[in-house]
Amino acid sequence: MSLLGQRSQSELDDTAKGESLTKGTSHIVIAAVVATVVVSIAIAIYVITGEKPPVATAQIVDIWAHPMHEVTPAFDANGSSVSQSTFDQVLVFTHVRLYNQSKNPIFLHQILTNVTLKDGSIDSSFAGTASQYLRTFKAYPDLEPWFNPPIDTELTLQPGETKEGTFVSSFRLAKEQWDARKTLDFTFGFRYQPEVKAAATGAVIDR
Numbered sequence: 228m229s230l231l232g233q234r235s236q237s238e239l240d241d242t243a244k245g246e247s248l249t250k251g252t253s254h255i256v257i258a259a260v261v262a263t264v265v266v267s268i269a270i271a272i273y274v275i276t277g278e279k280p281p282v283a284t285a286q287i288v289d290i291w292a293h294p295m296h297e298v299t300p301a302f303d304a305n306g307s308s309v310s311q312s313t314f315d316q317v318l319v320f321t322h323v324r325l326y327n328q329s330k331n332p333i334f335l336h337q338i339l340t341n342v343t344l345k346d347g348s349i350d351s352s353f354a355g356t357a358s359q360y361l362r363t364f365k366a367y368p369d370l371e372p373w374f375n376p377p378i379d380t381e382l383t384l385q386p387g388e389t390k391e392g393t394f395v396s397s398f399r400l401a402k403e404q405w406d407a408r409k410t411l412d413f414t415f416g417f418r419y420q421p422e423v424k425a426a427a428t429g430a431v432i433d434r
Contacts, residue, residue: 280328281328281421281423282327282328282329282331282333282417282420282421282423283325283326283327283328283329283333283384283415283417283423284325284326284328284423285323285324285325285413285415285423285424285425286323286324286325286326286425287321287322287323287413287425287426287427287428287429288322288323288324288391289321289322289429290319290320290321290322290411290427290429290431290432291319291320291373291431291432291433291434292317292318292319292320292405292431292432292433292434293317293318293320293367293370293433293434294315294316294317294401294402294405294433295314295315295316295317295318296313296314296315296401296402297313297314297315297316315399315400315401315402316397316398316399316400317397317398317400317402317405318363318367318395318396318397319340319352319395319396319397319398319411319431320373320375320393320394320395321340321354321393321394321395321396321413321427322375322391322392322393323338323378323391323392323393323394323413323415323425324389324390324391325378325382325384325389325390325391325415326384326388326389327384327385327386327387327388327389328387329386330386331386332383332384332385332386333383333384333417333418333420334381334382334383334384334417334418334419335379335380335381335382335383335384335415335416335417335418336380336381336416336417336418337353337354337380337415337416338353338354338380338394338396338413338414338415338416339351339352339353339354339413339414339415339416340352340353340354340396340398340411340413341410341411341412341413341414342398342400342405342408342410342411343408343409343410343411344400344404344407344408344409345404345407345408345409347409350398350400352396352397352398353396354380354394354395354396355380355394355395355396355397356380356381357377357378357379357380357392359395360377360393360394360395361377363395370434373434375392375393376392376393377392377393377394378390378391378392378393378394379392380394402433410426410427411426411427411431412424412425412426412427413425413426413427
């Protein structure tokens with residue numbers, strides 16, 4: 228055999244070492260890529276799930292509703308015949324308890340009541356102010372037995388403070404639509420903070 232066709236044992240050993248080093252390097256690269264992917268997924272999960280707790284908790288204590296169906300008179304004040312019209316409305320009264328679990332004052336600025344209807348559409352209504360809540364009971368004195376003090380829809384909660392009260396929302400829905408609803412939930416908006424959501428879990432009584 229020609230000397231040119233022969234490789235010394237030392238050359239063969241060097242080649243084996245090179246191949247081994249190349250394989251080891253590829254394993255390190257793969258491990259680094261996998262570690263990067265795992266860390267990225269962990270960060271994404273942290274961001275998506277929002278590990279930071281909400282600034283406040285909203286406990287729905289009680290909910291009751293007052294469906295109304297009104298028909299206008301068929302005659303005017305002079306006794307002349309006039310066309311009649313109907314008016315459907317549901318007043319939703321919600322007693323809520325808000326607790327500031329953050330380390331800073333927080334400022335409520337709106338409350339939204341959300342009804343998911345039978346067809347999947349969502350009907351939302353802003354809660355009335357405390358003064359509008361009081362006027363509702365003057366307009367409908369038959370509701371007086373169920374009066375509770377209102378909650379200020381623009382209140383300030385100090386750290387660790389709890390405030391509660393009732394608010395009213397109004398929906399232009401017929402009783403049949405209200406009864407066929409799928410869900411009922413609430414969105415509490417605090418200035419400069421993420422919204423706080425709460426679902427109605429107990430029974431809603433019609434009065």
